Amino acid sequence: MPQPKEIFVKTDRCVGCMSCMLACAVEHSQSKTLFGAIAEARAPKSRLYVEWAAPDRKIPLVCRQCEDAPCMHACISGAITRNEDNIVVTNADKCIGCWTCVMVCPYGVIGRNMDTGKAYRCDRCPDREIPACVSACPTGALIYETVPEYSKSIRKQASQEFARAEGE
């Protein structure tokens, strides 16, 4: 089985432009275009959230696809499953809007759609090669790689910084 890719977040690179949120909402709209999305009766919703913390840090929060997903185990209607791509998905037909998943998600990344009475969450953009938020990020704060790829890049970066410091 090939290594699955994950969305990694580099908080030091985020400038809080919220391009990811916009792209996410557009990708999950009916029309999948920005202008079409704006015109839709029910405003499409982003499934990730850029938060701010003092003194001035921007933190993009996105579903971590927990291995032991608390939301999936807590769900009282069997609406949350892990699909064949290992992605935790919420089946809106089965969701009854009891918000138990919201109560147990430690990251606060499950949204409540008050129009439909259903919970919604990151689905890793099943129609796309690269999730919309990652594609849209202009600063490389969101990265879509396998764990070995990502840790290799971190090691490389660390060794470069180390070498530079040595050279000074």
Added chain:
Amino acid sequence: MDRNATQYLIVGGSAAGMAAAHTIRSHDPMAPVTVLTDETDKPYFRPMIPFVVSGKKKSQDMAMEGCGPYVGKDIFVKTDSRVVSVDTDSHRVFLENNQVFNYGKILFATGSRPFIPPDIKGTESNGVFALRTLAHARKMNARAAQTQHAVLLGGGLLNLKAAFALLERGIKVTLVVYSPQVLSQLMDAEDAVLIRNALDDAGLEIRTGTAAVEIESDNSGVRGIVLDDHTKISCQMVCIGKGVRPNVEFLENSKIKLEKGIVADIHTACSQSDTFAAGDVAVTHDPVSGKPVMTALWTNAVEMGRCAGLNMAGLPTAYAGTFGILNATQIANMPFVSMGLVHTKDLDCEIFRSGGQGSFRKMVFSSDGRHLIGMVLIGDISNAGLYRHVIQGKKLVEKFKHHIIGHNLHWGHFIK
């Protein structure tokens, strides 16, 4: 006498039992796992049964198999199989239908059953329900067809859900609550105002501070109910939601240690070797108060069942304990969450209340103000999981306390 043998035997086919079965299967792909349930239905999502009463969903819509984490293969579920006694020395259980099972390891996950107050007369009449199983829900659905007025005894969550299921069918519903307010188990009376208003607006008639004395019936079933203030309400259905009692009778002549429920240690093990307990029937510890608790909550039962499954499969896992109160739901279009210590009347603690149009929150901190120990959110319940994380993890709240009080805590506040 039929004889059967299984490596893992699970008594009870609801949340705890099935969570354990599937957890065992994911760690032990080959060994036989057998689940015995006394119900006629295959395992299902019990919290969904009010939808059968309302007619919104069918029994098969709430089947557990293949949904959520319940995707393990080759788990043998035997319905109509009630265990009547257990011999832990010879590792055998005896069923009502005379079957005998030999087990390697056994899990007691027999859950609980509705408490029927013995001081109410006439509770055996036709048309009196205590909604617990899918079979009950189907009967209640059928009775609803000939019901114009239903009286529900008890103001807990289950009865409120049943009330709305009946309201949706156009039935007049009166809720008779002995406590001063509805949901008294989940919040103090003064904190439940918003929910009470929403229930009133939804057309639910609520009588607090009163109890039922007698249910009157004739050969067509329930005709009316008499309350302790001598008022009489004409009705065709009564539903009793007065809490639950653990199903432990089958262990009374066994060596398993009981204290109201089944005593389970930190690894979910019972007092005899190769025996485990999980779910409503197990006595465990509240992580906040440290006191022994029995909870009747789906989410807790699943968590404990999974823990028991790991221990049974040979992976020693400590059970972190559970909140006695851990509820999220939406009734009358009003979402709310209640968790941890929420009854603060005689509690030495620090409380922050805040309310506005259509929302309310109460954050309860320890007396020294350094830990969050409970909370109630009504209306805006976003990010509720973060507070659970803070309460359960006993986190020092110093650095982000104002974010808790202001209800704008997010994961970024935990990142160094």
